[in-house]
Amino acid sequence: MFDLQIPWLTAIILFPLVTAFAIPLIPDKEGKTVRWYALGVSLLNFTLTIYAFSNQYNFDTVDFQLSETYAWVPQIGLNWSVGIDGLSMPLIVLSGLITNLALLGSWNIDRKPRLFYFLMLVLYSAQIGVFAAQDLLLFFIMWELELVPVYLLISIWGGQKRLYAATKFILYTALASIFILVSALALAFYGDTVTFDMAQLGRKEFPLALEILAYAGFFVAFAVKMPIFPLHTWLPDAHSEAPAGVSMILAGVLLKMGGYGLIRCNIEMLPHAHIKFAPLLVILGVINIVYGAFTAFAQTNLKRRLASSSISHMGFVLIGIASFSELGMNGAVLQMLSHGLIAAALFFLCGTTYERTHTLMMDEMGGLGKQMPKTFALFTAASMASLALPGMSGFVAELTVFLGIAESDAYSTAFKTGVIFLTAVGLILTPIYLLSMLRVVFYGQNNSELTLPKFQLDAKPREIFITSCLLIPIIVIGLYPKLAMTTYDIKTVEVATKVRSVLSVFAQQKQVNNELASTVLVAPEID
Template identity: 75%
Template sequence: MIGSQIPWITTIILLPLLASLAIPLIPDKEGKTVRWYALGVGMANFLLTIHAFWRHYDLQNSQFQLQETYSWIPQLGLNWSVGVDGLSMPLIVLSGFVTTLAILASWKVNRKPRLFYVLMLVMYSAQIGVFAAQDLLLFFLMWELELIPVYLLISIWGGEKRLYAATKFILYTAAGSIFILVAALAMAFYGDTVTFDMQQLAQKHYPIGMELAVYAGFLIAYGVKLPIFPLHTWLPDAHSQASAPVSMILAGVLLKMGGYGLIRMNMEMLPDAHIRFAPVLAVLGVVNIIYGALTAFAQDNLKRRLAYSSISHMGFVLVGIASFTALGTNGAMLQMISHGLIAAALFFLSGVTYDRTHTLAMENMGGMAKQMPKVFALFTAGAMASLALPGMSGFVGELSIFLGMSTSDAYNSSFKVVMVLLAAVGLILTPIYLLSMLRQVFYGTAKAELAMDNYFGDANPREIFIALCLLIPIVGIGLYPKVATQTYDVKTVAVTAQVRQVLPVVAQERTNLYSGKFNAPSLPKAKAQPLLGILE
């Protein structure tokens, strides 16, 4: 590991939070100085992140790096323990990139601008804290801290039904957080040593019954955030009511916390339970893919259609995690990064469209390509990336997941064929609902109330800059995937190898159980038999 005496990760986490405390002291009535200040903090923190990782992070090391541990509240066993590895580093970079652009996208906020930018910076710190935490209790606190700004940003700056959407968001996600806390306490207090350190928790040998229960708890919590059907219903409401900058962060970063938690805790820390749950994850992933795509057809609201598209695309992450192959896990990580960029671009452009038309109802749009050719071109590029056009990042991520599942030696051929074919249905449906969206919004004849001369103004330089900042890496990763994959490839290979070490043991258990030679009180026969024949 490349060492460093400077507490880089702590600085990157705390800088936005501490900087937000100065915003109320800035003498600025109209909010112009505040927005420049917030943007400067976001850019400074992002550049600091890039510098720290460029100079002090070893891409060939799968272990935690830049580790920092300080005793915080010893009475509770809570330590400020942070660090990064291949799972967290690329997502921290994604968080800084998308959040900084979201601050720039919120340039026209004139209602309570001080509070708005304070919440944006606090959320920035919480996001990085979630990905960098090595103490499970610290992870939980950062997870909870992130909920408060999102709730306020939706409830104050959202649409007509903002209070309903914000309340639904907080109820779903806070309820899911309870499962994280209960699972963390169960793991911490098991055995002779009480600890919340993730690396030490991963070394404990839990009874299989307890491990399955803890895994299920984490799955529910992260299933709400990802989101997994049927825990998804908060997401379309939140997106349809949130402002475009908040939707950028919600889709670009916050959903990725669910995928990160599944890989970090369910897969890496609980491999025995993961092997037993993996077929369930694969099925849930396919359900997400098809359900999200089909439901997107029925949405007339532009942002709700994009929200259900996100649900569909995150289903591929579940399939990749369940594949038992390094290629599939690699694809799941790439899908999270790719979707983070693509979704942020599409939700930003939906906000640009709303600023001109003052409506999100696609039935009230149409014929806007001639009046907004720049927005049309940028929106089309984002839609092409979302439908996994070759040459863009979405194609590489989804292809890796398909190949990872289809080449997995952990499943029998019938199961793999069914999963791959059903997931492929999503690839057919996605272009249909995205191209239909483009047709309704930009083609045809403009509605009478929107057909006035000079009613629309095309994208301005700031908006074009934000969209290009997101689209350029989408194309760059699509043409040269190693730009992204090299940041986590060593880690995903190590995690997959760790899980596969346990796979033969579980397979033998199931063989013995089927023949009646095995009696495991922690793995009841009635619960195991439905999975027999899926794992070879």
């Protein structure tokens, strides 16, 4: 038996990072050994994650588990403090699954393979570190660490405009990250005690003005990451130039960090400010859904169309987070997990199509369905999941968000009706732009110059395996959503209950103030 005192979470975070530094020592000219090494490290780490979570994690408590705290830089109050709960655990599993598949999907990287796989392993560690950090300063460090590999992966292995896309990505995300640091420092140094511990910060009493300022700071950083209109313009450029494996992680995991941060920092630590900002979040969520859907129509680049689709789908996360209902919060987390799987599948298939056609312009393709029937079938299945076909995870997630905002008593009936109507417009547009994408790429006359034999064009066993590993959980969650919801249901209920209680106190106080004001207005004059 394994020693139960093993620091599981620290080992899971640091293992990919530490082992990545052995890559330069591997004698390998063509990169074949390096890619097997990187995949082996990633698979082993994912196996350790599943083992630790299945044997050490208790689904019946909202407390942080596998918690570990070590003094790191005590002079500035920085601790290596990590732990997981129902919110972070499923996202760490998602990170592991998609990273492994992205490494397998990057099997044909032949330019600077050592650096490529080194950066992918560092990125894997940073992803887990963001979701596991319980020290706000450590959270910021992991958030920044994740930016560097993505920038290099796009700028070195991207398309023709890779430097522009990578520079735009780093400028947006790095500048926005400063707001995390400023907000963290403001919260940590307020009061008699200085602490970056997220749990302690959640119990601190802050003035409403400070909460609002800190909330706004966090929101800017997380809004860029999700991304939220109008801070979204870096995403289509990054996706259109990034290699397929990087796009899988970018869409499948990194965008979810924004939603995770909103729940972990904005709602749990700043519930009073969340009440003020929640209507704005709902409005921005609706704008994301409708704007992203309309923008997708204008895109003739396959990856840019899928990137616009991601912007649209992340709007549901915003609406669920701001719904003040347990059901809406459940739907927001489920949407993050669902979209992570669906987007990773679509961007991987987009990459396989590009390898055959050497173009991302849809009007230069056409008629690929006859030459690539397996790819066509997989692309169609992933697109059906993205347009929320019943029986797939996207349908359950978006329906749950719909029901969550509809049952919320925090908003007026007129407001909810407008939100539901406009969101429904976005839902109607989604199948139109996705089905038109399939029609242009796979139907009609072949416009591409494909001279390879048919058996070399279509999806190979490795590519079918990668896509199947994403489609299977999409279908399983769609048919039995409780399987996914069980992992985080208790946590989302706790978060929703907390903000609802604060909202109730706020409403009662507002009613008392109104009654006092009316009493003063009608009080008789005294001589």
